[in-house]
Amino acid sequence: MNFPSNIFNSHPKQDGDFFLGVTDILGFKPKRLEIYKKAFLHRSVNRKDKKGNPMNYERLEFLGDSMLGTIISRYLYNEVPEGDEGYLTKMRSKIVSREHLNELGKDLNLIKLVESRIPKTHFGDNIHGNVFEALVGAIYLDRGYKYCEKFIYDRVIGPYVDIEQLEGKVISYKSLIIEWCQKQKKSFNYNVYEDTGKDELKHFAVKLSIGNKVVAKARATSKKKAEERASKRAFFALQDRIG
């Protein structure tokens, strides 16, 4: 545990846990922990600041949503020099779609840090994406633009954004594998399990079996990504027979 031990002098035990949890997710140290506390505070807790203003993650979500859009916009601007503004807008919507952000927030297991009066099992899917946006807002306020950009590159663009896939130019390898198995009347199984190991970030491993034989393995930060990776490997391994 690589942080000054005096953190325990100024904060109670649970703050130390929270600090570690946030540092794990961010990949760098937070400076003003209270901002991140707000990013994980659900309105059901009904907390107010000294001036009587409600404290919860909704205002940070507003801020993070905007910053996330800006950094994705810049990424797309550089990455797709041939795309016009209509294309860029469409791609940005795909990347920051509610569904996509919920998946991201879920993979980062943000919910474990959420403070709420509602049992966490009662939440719908949107809480994952909302807290993810609030977290981006908190980083923006705490560490500024550069750290926000780093976080979004490390946690969103790197592991999730594949422009060709978003464009639909690359077909899903998983769908190719399933199609082939069905045609060949072969059984198949994607065996997915959590395998975080020593990574600071949650990881999933998958073993893809066709018939009774494991044909490919893969590991990634989301189930979908791990399955797709294993499928791609299987596809190239089986290429002669599939093609």
Add this chain to the structure above:
Amino acid sequence: MNFPSNIFNSHPKQDGDFFLGVTDILGFKPKRLEIYKKAFLHRSVNRKDKKGNPMNYERLEFLGDSMLGTIISRYLYNEVPEGDEGYLTKMRSKIVSREHLNELGKDLNLIKLVESRIPKTHFGDNIHGNVFEALVGAIYLDRGYKYCEKFIYDRVIGPYVDIEQLEGKVISYKSLIIEWCQKQKKSFNYNVYEDTGKDELKHFAVKLSIGNKVVAKARATSKKKAEERASKRAFFALQDRIG
């Protein structure tokens, strides 16, 4: 003229003029002038880059629109701690409204730098706001987040954003003056003229006369602002009689 004279060695004369024009608008020196050239390039010119991609300001507009929204979001987050995310969203829309951006772009006289095949008199109002957004995008690419923030504070938030006025808590002083004059059957006249003087930015001066007497003068970066300022002065000068 406070820039290295060797700029004239590497650029033809019109680049020097463009450099000066952009520096005036920005309030700081551009680094990569070619990015700003793009920000003022209308699609009608039909220029393409080496790879055959169309060159005009529309992609930069996409980028600038997003960055502008983010910086205004952060400003509002800090400025209005009691506003919930719905309120913040509403206020942001008011500030970055098409009408408002067009006014901004017009006051900065951005159109004078626009390169186009269409006569400038044929453009509608939206070109002013669009080029303004593109310019923000260009600053973002050329100088990064901090300069964008500075530009938006200097050119948008400082001179234009008055939260109380946007909220409608403060009534327009101009409308109070007009109402009073009409009630009193007095003639009034707002005499507005350009008075940029030594400022790097375009300025307007206004003389407000009631009856035949000049009752207030004011100067600002927009006609509206100058009129409002003069009205406020007149209002307080005439307070005993109006109130």
